[in-house]
Amino acid sequence: TQLLEQSPQFLSIQEGENLTVYCNSSSVFSSLQWYRQEPGEGPVLLVTVVTGGEVKKLKRLTFQFGDARKDSSLHITAAQPGDTGLYLCAGPSGTYKYIFGTGTRLKVLA
């Protein structure tokens, strides 16, 4: 069974600080997605990474897929209160299942 473990589990930082969230697995993934979820709402897709070593940028967010396609990271530069939320990595598991990571709950203080 493929698993996705995220770290840290919780993160509370001041506005303007940088942070990195990690998503790790012992299995190879054909692709990984990152989502952000607000309380009481469904996760919203941020990005998909497909190629080993791939780096994608979305404004202040930088996503990286590991060379072996077993891990990924999300780096936020100069975090803002609007970045507060639950960050989830996820991907296809086996042929048709889809699994989510354990999640990182981020709080950015003004």
Next chain:
Amino acid sequence: EAQVTQNPRYLITVTGKKLTVTCSQNMNHEYMSWYRQDPGLGLRQIYYSMNVEVTDKGDVPEGYKVSRKEKRNFPLILESPSPNQTSLYFCASSLTRAGGPGEQYFGPGTRLTVT
């Protein structure tokens, strides 16, 4: 507007009373899925469907049924709900990518309480 809709958004029911949560998508996606989200356990897949009339179990299928008679609809059925099925439920849909599920697009969620 491309979207996934779920109904109802909130539901309080009693043990053993059959219920159905509806899910519909207007994006012509082949893949649809149901998840439940519980504190400390994250999002777990209940059932998924690769296409019409093709469904299979996710990681937590016990106590649930699904059907996929039309491409756009994927209802979740609880034949005899129990308190341990109290949870936040999400329906999602996606195109397929390399033969498997791709990026998931989620509905707004259904908060179910079983007393």
